[in-house]
Amino acid sequence: MNLAYRDIRHNLLRFVMTCVGLSLLLGIEIMITGVYGGLIDEALRQARAANADLWVIQPGTNGPFAESSRIPGDTREMVARTYGIERAGAVTYQSVQTTLEGVPLRLYIIGYELNRPGGPDHLVAGRDIMRKRYEMIVDQSAGLALGQEVPLGTHGHKYTIVGMTRNNTTSAGDPVGYLTLRDAQNLQFELAPPSERREVARGGALQTNDQINAVIAKVSPHVPRDEIAAALSRWKHLTTLTQEQQENLLSTFVIEKSRKQMGLVMVLLVIVSTVIISLIVYTMTMDKLRSIATLKLIGAPDRTIVGLIVQQALSLGLVGFFAGLTLVLVFLPYFPRRLVLEPASIAVVFVITVVMCLAASVLGVRLAMKVDPASALAG
Amino acid sequence: MADPVEPALVEIENLSKHFGEGETRVDALRGVSLQVFPGQIVGLLGASGSGKTTLLNCVGCILEPNGGRMTLDGDVVYDDRWLRSDLRRLRLEKVGFIFQFHNLLPFLNCADNVGLVLQLAGFGAAAARARAIELLDYFEVGRHKDRMPAQLSGGEAQRVAIARALANRPRIILADEPTASLDSHRAGIVMDLLRKIAVEQHAAIIAVTHDEKIFGRFDEVFHLRDGQLDADAAGGRRFEPTDMQTSARHDRAEC
Numbered sequence: 029m030n031l032a033y034r035d036i037r038h039n040l041l042r043f044v045m046t047c048v049g050l051s052l053l054l055g056i057e058i059m060i061t062g063v064y065g066g067l068i069d070e071a072l073r074q075a076r077a078a079n080a081d082l083w084v085i086q087p088g089t090n091g092p093f094a095e096s097s098r099i100p101g102d103t104r105e106m107v108a109r110t111y112g113i114e115r116a117g118a119v120t121y122q123s124v125q126t127t128l129e130g131v132p133l134r135l136y137i138i139g140y141e142l143n144r145p146g147g148p149d150h151l152v153a154g155r156d157i158m159r160k161r162y163e164m165i166v167d168q169s170a171g172l173a174l175g176q177e178v179p180l181g182t183h184g185h186k187y188t189i190v191g192m193t194r195n196n197t198t199s200a201g202d203p204v205g206y207l208t209l210r211d212a213q214n215l216q217f218e219l220a221p222p223s224e225r226r227e228v229a230r231g232g233a234l235q236t237n238d239q240i241n242a243v244i245a246k247v248s249p250h251v252p253r254d255e256i257a258a259a260l261s262r263w264k265h266l267t268t269l270t271q272e273q274q275e276n277l278l279s280t281f282v283i284e285k286s287r288k289q290m291g292l293v294m295v296l297l298v299i300v301s302t303v304i305i306s307l308i309v310y311t312m313t314m315d316k317l318r319s320i321a322t323l324k325l326i327g328a329p330d331r332t333i334v335g336l337i338v339q340q341a342l343s344l345g346l347v348g349f350f351a352g353l354t355l356v357l358v359f360l361p362y363f364p365r366r367l368v369l370e371p372a373s374i375a376v377v378f379v380i381t382v383v384m385c386l387a388a389s390v391l392g393v394r395l396a397m398k399v400d401p402a403s404a405l406a407g
Numbered sequence: 408m409a410d411p412v413e414p415a416l417v418e419i420e421n422l423s424k425h426f427g428e429g430e431t432r433v434d435a436l437r438g439v440s441l442q443v444f445p446g447q448i449v450g451l452l453g454a455s456g457s458g459k460t461t462l463l464n465c466v467g468c469i470l471e472p473n474g475g476r477m478t479l480d481g482d483v484v485y486d487d488r489w490l491r492s493d494l495r496r497l498r499l500e501k502v503g504f505i506f507q508f509h510n511l512l513p514f515l516n517c518a519d520n521v522g523l524v525l526q527l528a529g530f531g532a533a534a535a536r537a538r539a540i541e542l543l544d545y546f547e548v549g550r551h552k553d554r555m556p557a558q559l560s561g562g563e564a565q566r567v568a569i570a571r572a573l574a575n576r577p578r579i580i581l582a583d584e585p586t587a588s589l590d591s592h593r594a595g596i597v598m599d600l601l602r603k604i605a606v607e608q609h610a611a612i613i614a615v616t617h618d619e620k621i622f623g624r625f626d627e628v629f630h631l632r633d634g635q636l637d638a639d640a641a642g643g644r645r646f647e648p649t650d651m652q653t654s655a656r657h658d659r660a661e662c
Contacts, residue, residue: 029519029526031512038514038555322510325469326524326571327499402469404510405460405583 031332032339035316043344046308050348053301055355057294058377062356062367064290069368071199071278074138075271078119078146081253083274084243084260087267092121092241093274094282099266101213101238104141110260112251117144118240120212123202126180133178135170135205136198139212145244148206154191160208165191170203182220187211199283201365213237298380305388309341313392320396321404330397337392338385345385349378414481415442416578416611417466422475422485424461424634435461436472437634445578445609448601448624450616453631459615460583462631466613467502467581468494480578499528503572503610505601507584509564511556517543517567518552524574542570546600562593569600573608580604582614591620598624 036043074093075083083092084099084107091097101118108116120139125132140146142157148165154174157163164187166172177186187207196204207215217237247253253270260268269277313320320333353374360367424436435458443449451459464470465477468484468491477485480501484491491497511520521539526532543549546566548559556564565585572580582601586594598621605612614625622628630637 029515029523029532031514031523034519035514318510319512319514322512324495325467325498325504326527327495328523328527329495332527400469402464405464405469405504405506 030339031336032343035336036340036343046344047347047351050301050305050308050344051351051355053297053304053352054345054348054377054381055352057297057301057380058349058353058356058369058374059363059367060290060294060297061373061377062360062369063365064287065368065370065373066366067199067283067286067290068279070197070201070366071283072275073196074121074136074198074204075274075278077149077196078244079149079246080145080244080271080274081247082113082245082257082260082271083269084116084245085241085267085269087265089267090269090277090281092119094277097241098239099242101240103240103266104144104243106263107243107245107260110256112248112256112259113245114248115145115246117141117146117244118209118242119146119244120209120216120241122212122216122241124180124205124215126178128172128178133170133172134202135166135180136202137180137205137207137212137215139207139209139216139240141209145246148191148193148196150193151191152194154189156191157206157208158190160210162187162211163190163208164188164211165193165206167193167196167203167205169195169197170205181215182218183214185211185214195366197366199286209240213239298384302384302388305341305344305384306391308344309337309389309392310395312340313337313395317395317399318404320399321401324399324401325404333396334393337396338389341385341389341392342382345381345388349381413445413609415444416480417441417443417613418476418478419466420476422462422465422472422477424458424465424470424472434634436465438475439631439634439636440475441629441636443579443611443613445611446605447626448605448612448614450614450622450625450628451631452616452622452628457631458634459631461634463581463583463613463615466579467504468498499524500575501577501579503575503577503580505565505569505572505580505582505585505614507587509556509561509568511564511568511571513556516553516555517548517559520556520567521571521574524571528575539570539574542574543567546570562596565593565597566600569597569604573604576608578608578610580610580612582612582616584616584618585614586616586618586621594618594621 084103085091086097086099089095089097104116104118107113118141122137123134124137125134127133138146151165152168154165157165162185164178166189172178172189174189174192176189178189179186193204198204214237217239247256257268257270260266323333356369420440422436422439423434425432425434427433439462451462453459461470465472471490472485474487475485476483476487479497482491482497484497512523515523518536518539521542522535525535525538530538540549540552543552546569548563548566548570551559551563551567556567559567585601586597601612602624604610
């Protein structure tokens with residue numbers, strides 16, 4: 029006879045209400061793992077979307093994502109001529125902010141050379157950029173429509189949306205936009221008209237815009253990547269990172285602070301959840317003291333009483349966990365950030381929940397073990 | 408009066424129990440000796456604080472005495488500071504409890520309240536339920552087998568509680584104010600049931616009570632005063648046995 033189940037059924041409403049509250053708490057824990065997964069995914073997304081084997085960047089930097097990197101625009105041609113390189117493309121990366129009908133819009137702009145590595149890998153609507161100027165591909169999360177014009181930069185040029193990507197955002201949640209390299213260079217390096225006039229007036233030479241942040245290279249499968257990377261790095265004005273090194277940089281250093289912050293929130297949530305489940309189990313045990321005394325009096329072994337409390341704690345946790353998971357899955361599309369729920373991270377939260385429930389039942393079990401069977405005889 | 412046919416089910420010799428030490432020490436039991444035989448219903452009377460409940464708790468293996476000797480159904484439970492270890496098992500197998508308030512588990516229906524004791528003793532679920540329903544029928548509450556305790560009247564709940572106390576056919580039944588929460592009619596029914604159990608199961612029943620209307624239903628009454636048996640009640644004061652008890656004793660003597 030399962031006493032835990034019978035007691036739950038007897039007080040079903042209270043159990044359900046408790047589970048609802050707990051499911052919100054555990055839902056937040058699941059959500060945080062999803063946010064963390066999303067953070068990693070977004071941090072790596074740009075590096076992975078480029079589909080590169082090698083990243084050629086400014087020496088002494090960890091660019092172009094972790095740090096600023098600036099190299100001459102003709103670097104791509106040098107890299108492309110190197111033995112073992114199949115394809116190469118120059119890219120720029122920058123964040124821009126504009127205002128559309130009074131609403132601020134932040135975009136992460138990637139400039140790429142048409143028909144070379146570095147552009148969007150998959151479009152969900154529209155077409156690729158066909159013209160060299162003033163066309164843009166943007167992620168759906170920006171809330172822009174095909175054909176819409178977006179003013180960007182100091183000269184106020186308008187860029188027409190011609191294509192859409194999906195789930196292409198940065199680790200900060202900003203939608204990614206793609207421009208031609210020329211447009212992106214102008215956005216990044218072009219001076220505002222008053223600044224240009226001042227430069228001319230003081231007799232200074234106008235700075236060239238032909239600069240890029242990195243060169244992406246695809247290496248022939250028949251040539252070892254490390255060898256090519258070493259060969260490129262022999263140029264003193266360049267550094268080369270392999271794709272693995274780039275991903276390691278991003279996942280280790282770029283989101284390190286976010287990782288720690290989320291880890292702290294997670295630990296706090298686990299502690300709070302454990303305390304709350306402990307209090308719930310303790311209160312449920314308090315309500316059953318007379319029944320527990322009676323059970324002891326009629327000869328029920330300790331394992332029956334411990335089982336009653338632990339099974340109830342586990343039931344609370346498991347129902348709360350699955351209800352929380354369902355909640356998160358239902359509201360996933362409406363969440364303002366991208367959540368990536370990996371089965372492994374959900375399994376970790378599940379294990380944490382089980383451990384929390386076992387730890388939380390300790391208080392209740394201690395209380396139950398102290399109950400004097402004689403108290404069942406008291407009036 | 409002791410029944411000469413069978414050995415005593417409860418034998419207590421010079422039992423003592425105190426609480427606290429030094430100035431706060433309270434001697435709850437001081438050298439109490441008594442015997443209860445199969446088929447007997449014994450009453451423990453006394454004022455508040457006289458030691459009735461302490462004695463009942465010691466016999467029920469809930470409290471550890473501080474001195475003396477106690478055997479239950481031939482098993483030594485306590486012998487001058489030696490205490491048997493498997494007291495909970497002993498309670499499950501040999502002792503049945505009837506409370507002032509029924510103390511049925513509120514989350515189990517009547518059949519499961521009775522069946523739980525049987526399952527704890529090793530019965531399978533189906534066998535336990537069958538025996539539980541049989542017992543409930545015996546106490547004329549079988550129709551309530553699927554009801555929860557909160558849906559029963561006081562008398563019905565008490566009868567279910569008695570059925571639970573008897574589920575494992577214990578030889579010693581301890582009742583703490585079994586009729587206190589009942590009117591005189593229902594109290595009479597409960598006492599008749601206890602008499603029936605004592606006779607049919609050869610069980611010894613010890614009841615603590617203040618209920619004067621059932622004093623006459625006991626075979627022997629022990630008065631406790633300040634932790635001791637009243638001097639003029641040593642060995643118990645005998646009430647006239649009922650016809651039922653007399654016939655039962657004759658039956659057993661003939662066996």
